[in-house]
Amino acid sequence: MSEDQTIEQLSPFELSLYLEQKIKDSKGSELLNAGRGNPNWTAPTPRAAFFLLGQFAVQETLTDSKDLLAKQIKPQNQRLQRFKDFLQAHPSPAATFLHQIITEQQAILGMPVDDWLTAMCDAVIGDNYPAPVRCLAPVEQPLKNYLTKELFASQSLDFDVFPVEGGTAGICYLFDTLLNTKLLQSHDRIALFLPTFAPYLEIPKLPVFNFDVVEIRAHKIQRDNGVSYEYPTTELDKLRDPRVKAAFVVNPSNPTANAMNDQNIAYIQRIVQTDRSDLMLVTDDVYGTFVPKFKSLFAALPYNTVCLYSFSKYFGATGWRVGAIAVNQENVFDELMLKLPTALVQELQQRYEAISSEQELHFIDLLVADSRDIALNHAAGLSTVAQAMIALFSLYGVLDEGREYKKEVMNICHTREKLLFDTLGIKQPLPTWDTAYYCDIDLAKWIAGRYGQDFRQYVTDKWTPTQLLVKLAETEHVMLLKTSPFGSDTWSVRISLANLATQQYKQIGQRLIHLLDSMYTEWEKQQQK
Template identity: 65%
Template sequence: MSLVAEAELETLSPFELSLYLERQIDPHQGLPLLNAGRGNPNWTAPTPREAFFLLGQFAVQETLRSTPQLTARQIQPSARRVTRFDAFLAGHAGPGATFLKTVREAPADQLGEPFAAWLTQACDAIIGDNYPAPVRCLPVAAQPLKAYLTAELFQDRQLAFDVFPTEGGTAGICYLFDTLMHTGLLDAGDRIALFLPTFAPYLELPKLPHYRFDVVKIRAHQVQEAGGRTSYWYADEELAKLRDPRVKAAFIVNPSNPTANAMAPATLKTLQKLVAGPRPDLMILSDDVYGTFVPQFLSVFAALPHNTALLYSFSKYFGATGWRVGALAVAKDNIFDELIARLPSNVKTRVDARYASVTTDPDRLGFIDRLVADSRDIALNHAAGLSGPQQVMSALFALYGLATEGRAYKREVINICRTREKQLLAVMGMAEPLPALDTAYYCDIDLLKWITARYGPAFAKYLQKHWTVTQLLVALAKQQHVMLLKTSDFGSTPWAVRVSLANLATSQYEEIGTRLIALMDGIRSAWQKEALA
């Protein structure tokens, strides 16, 4: 994008504005660029990755056992495979091998089957020489994913549910919306609720021509707890909007992006009462990608499994955005199947016809298997499913999260985010969030509120009259080489900006606060000189 007029910058989405500004900054002149607008983490989990590549090496060796030539061979059943695997690990000492030894001893409730069977399936899947079968989820990944979600998102509540590994969280949300439409559970123009603030694209999706949803916005507001800590709460009058029977579905990002705040236990209880009372038919879609950054997180799915479809991704927690690995979860007993069974006869006839090539008995085709079929436009259902290597990586991430080292990794990642948050907020003189609900992955800062507290209401009033958030972000980028993301398009307050705490060096977050203060000091000095002139 070439240089554009200032007025045109106001119309750009937060992400497009960020990309535009990044191209305008010469990184070789002036201060080093600090781009805190991106949410891609700057950490990775090396141990499960090392384990993945070791397992891949072992699997390749297994394909060559019957012939030394580089011919096409497949993984065959073998009674001595585990023995060879043990010898292989002994010759490749390191964290990856140590972790695979942990997998070797993992209990059945994590692997779902004896290790020998799991290893053979893992070798076949990581080679990637067969179509995924079953198409929804390979056995090598099914139980590890369930055990991981149960431990990390459900506080060990034992729920009966199925999983569908997807190409990251973005694919999962697309699949969900499409299948809700294909099954007649939602129609174009239907009323849905969005819990705000939320990830900006989730506000844009409902506007697409094939959806045109009537969106009810349920807004959280920031509150200050005892001791000055902050958090975000949904007032009763906001949640009461869900009593409207015309609201067919509610979409929640929990913990939220950009507020980085998990839903409070009191809100979960209110939702439970709502579903137990006037809204037993409410469909809930919950994106829990940031849940693993909260030490004692409880998903909406765990509180309301019958009514909720869960979306999770390994991308942020394991620094795996490039892997594109996530999963959908739906309870075995769920509202989606119930509502499909209760569709009006004319709608049900149309829906049954859509899935006729998949099954001769559509009534027995569950919602989650409709998601799988729709992900490949029905006709290609036989070739559906996440790739075998991706499912193995998902399984290893999940098993690592359950291991002792994985729990230490969790403490380390949480500490990284919270240290960065403390440094930024200390420089800016702002209160820290309530730790029990805070992911510290992002910081959503109301600039006007901060400016009023730091510089006084007169200067804040001047800024409101003569500046916009976009203009401030442009000035911050050009003068101070700091990039932040405006979040009014996320449903935040008009003067809010998001600081990603995930993608820069820890030492640089104090510098972000310092440069932001330097910009505002400069603007205030100019304002004061103008007033004296």
């Protein structure tokens, strides 16, 4: 197989790694890798609060400052007052944030402040296994408050949460447990909302799943005030097929960075309520916090939906690997397990017998158990230290400074998007649903608009999207991600608006134009011969 053929078969992320390695030592302009989705900002206040809390927690374990062996965190009188004194002695935005937390009403913490502080000190020290294994007590209510405010449109819902090692672990756990519980079986029919994050298209093809995939495609809609991606009712009606057991959606989408609008959500709601009360929905809402008034499918259909969220993008915390799964306390997953044929129920009883005698098991409990292959369920649960960070991220998100942080994060993304789109001469997406975290640009359509249909035809006949991206990387040192494997149009590319300096997005547009200008000049010369 030739090198060109090998490159064509690479996944978007493999191609990105290949190009980065190929041009890393080449001379020329600075490499602008807009193929990566890792944000180049962080949230300093909750992180500083984490380390400040950790410093206090260590102090609480010491009898003497010279101790090499320290005691564990135990409930003690006057700890809250000592913490207040400690914060006063360490003035900073983090201290102000922590002081605000401990002076809030108990409702925001889910437990008395003294108990919450002791439990958080124990969590940040990390000297005990997570207990309860599903979610630590000082983390649960802050996490629920955050998800309710940011994703669930502040609706009052009764749901449970399971902190996990980021969104990637969460989706793996969900696929595995849906299979282990027999709610999905190999060759079952599922629906995928497209475009979507490429691994969601790859996982169902794995031999262990081998699902029959129905594609529900969003259409790009051009409106006077911008572009949006919407699902036609003819596409959504595919969910009425009773053979479709589950549907998976990334909302807002990756790579289009577009949230599902109210009309689409309402239509799906009607389908479930009238025809498909048994439909299982899984929504990945990692980018929801970048939309001003986001509403998750979980808020519209809590009984039928599992929600997956990661803190990685919004808080610049990809290295922390922290996320959560939310499941309504009354849900279709539990109901469907009760309705399984007797033979399958017996298989489940045999699989989970090691833990079934302990409690009445629900789908979320089985998620936790499966995450540690059941036998190690007693040692399951996300690291207590990581859960402490989740609690602080969550509390920051719902308190005053967090609201200002949200404005700054959204502003930086939209500023970068405007710079890029203005340079390329194209209209920005409809702001209501646009995260501006990524943008999905159809290069063929852009070429036609800028250089004419004849040149577009020449480029698409002579080049493949992969070849053009390779040429862009080699000659202009710009790396973009092809998105046809995400379910986008053949000539669409994803540009991350999160990981480069703001002014560099103008450079990306200029370098792309420079490449196409030079190709257009050569083409014109050929036309004149």
